Amino acid sequence: MKWVLSLYPPGWQRRFRAEMEQHLQESGARGWRTRLDLLAGAIDAWANQDLIPASSAAITGGTIMEFIRCGACHQEISRADSLRSAAWMIGLSLAQVIPLVVLDKVYGNSAFIQAGLYAAFFVALIVSSRGTYLRPYTPLARNLITVGGILLSYAFFLGVVLLGELI
Amino acid sequence: MSPKPADLDDFGRFTEPAVLILVSVAEGPRHGYAISQDIERLTGHKPGPGTLYGAIARLESRGFLEALEPEGKRTDYQLTADGARALKARLRAMETVSRVGQARLAST
Numbered sequence: 203m204k205w206v207l208s209l210y211p212p213g214w215q216r217r218f219r220a221e222m223e224q225h226l227q228e229s230g231a232r233g234w235r236t237r238l239d240l241l242a243g244a245i246d247a248w249a250n251q252d253l254i255p256a257s258s259a260a261i262t263g264g265t266i267m268e269f270i271r272c273g274a275c276h277q278e279i280s281r282a283d284s285l286r287s288a289a290w291m292i293g294l295s296l297a298q299v300i301p302l303v304v305l306d307k308v309y310g311n312s313a314f315i316q317a318g319l320y321a322a323f324f325v326a327l328i329v330s331s332r333g334t335y336l337r338p339y340t341p342l343a344r345n346l347i348t349v350g351g352i353l354l355s356y357a358f359f360l361g362v363v364l365l366g367e368l369i
Numbered sequence: 370m371s372p373k374p375a376d377l378d379d380f381g382r383f384t385e386p387a388v389l390i391l392v393s394v395a396e397g398p399r400h401g402y403a404i405s406q407d408i409e410r411l412t413g414h415k416p417g418p419g420t421l422y423g424a425i426a427r428l429e430s431r432g433f434l435e436a437l438e439p440e441g442k443r444t445d446y447q448l449t450a451d452g453a454r455a456l457k458a459r460l461r462a463m464e465t466v467s468r469v470g471q472a473r474l475a476s477t
Contacts, residue, residue: 218422224442225402225418236417243419253426 206237209244213254283334290330298322313367317360324355376455377433386416386424388463391433391448391456398437398445401425428452 204226207219226236247253299322306315328351336344380387386408393399393407401421409415416424425446428434433452437445448456 214426218426220439220442221401221444222418222422225405225421228402229405229415229418231418239417239419241419243417243423246419246423247426250426253430 206240206244209241210247211251211254213251214247217254287330287334290333291326294326294329295322298325313360313363316363317356320359320363321352321355325352328352328355377459380424380427383420383424383427386420387428387433388456388459389416390421390424390428390446391452391459394434394446394448395453395456398447400443400445402443404446431455 204223207215207222210219299319302315302318302322306312306319309315328348332344332348336347339347377384377387389408389411390404392411393404396407399407401418404425405415405418405421425434429436429446431451432449433455434446435449437447
C-alpha cells in the first residue's frame with residue numbers, strides 16, 4: 203500500500219508521508235477503495251502543490267523526475283551537479299533532435315522519427331538525472347529506471363503518433 | 370495576490386471532510402487517524418486517507434488548522450481562531466438550511 207504514497211509530490215511526502223504511513227498502519231486499510239482514494243489524493247496533490255509551504259516543498263527543479271520515485275526527496279543537489287545535469291540535458295536533446303530532424307527531412311513523415319522527436323526531451327531528462335535525482339539508487343536500479351524510462355517514453359509517443367495517424 | 374477567503378466555499382469536494390475535521394478538532398487537538406475515527410463515530414463513514422489529508426492540507430494552508438510539534442510519526446492538529454470562525458459560519462449556514470428544509474418538509 204505504501205507504494206501509492208510514493209506517487210505524491212516530494213513536498214507533500216516530506217510533510218505528510220510519515221503521518222499517512224502511520225495512519226494506514228493503524229487503520230489497517232488495505233482495500234481498493236483506499237488505494238483509489240490515495241490515487242485521487244496524489245493527483246490532487248500534484249495539481250495543488252501550492253498547498254504545501256515552500257519550506258516543505260523546496261527541491262531543486264525536476265518535478266517530472268521526482269514523479270518517478272521520491273528517492274531523492276531528502277537529497278541536496280549541489281550547484282555543480284545541477285549544472286552538469288543541465289549540460290547533459292541540453293547536449294543530449296540536441297544530439298537527438300538534430301539527426302532526427304535530418305532523418306525526418308530525408309524519410310518524410312515517419313511515425314518512428316516523430317516519436318523520437320517527441321521523446322527526446324524525456325530521454326534527455328532521464329539521462330541527465332542519473333547524476334542528481336537518480337544518484338541515491340543502486341547502479342542496477344538506476345540503469346533499469348534509465349532504460350525503462352527511455353523505452354516507455356518512446357513507446358508512449360509512438361503510440362500517440364500512430365493513434366493520431368489512425369484518427 | 371488576492372487574499373485567501375475566510376470560509377470553506379472553494380474547497381470543492383473537500384468541503385464536507387473539512388467541516389467534519391474542524392468539528393473533530395473543535396474538541397481538542399487530534400492526529401489524523403484520531404480525526405478519522407471521530408468522523409466515523411459522528412457520521413458512520415470513515416474518510417479515505419487521501420481525502421482526509423487533502424482536506425487537512427487545505428485547512429492548514431488557509432490557517433484554519435495548525436499542526437503541533439510531531440510526536441514520532443504523529444502530528445496533532447488544533448483549531449485556530451480563524452478556523453473556529455469559519456466553522457461557526459458554516460454551521461450557522463447549515464443550521465439555516467436544515468431549519469428551512471425541515472419546515473418545508475413539515476408543510477407538505
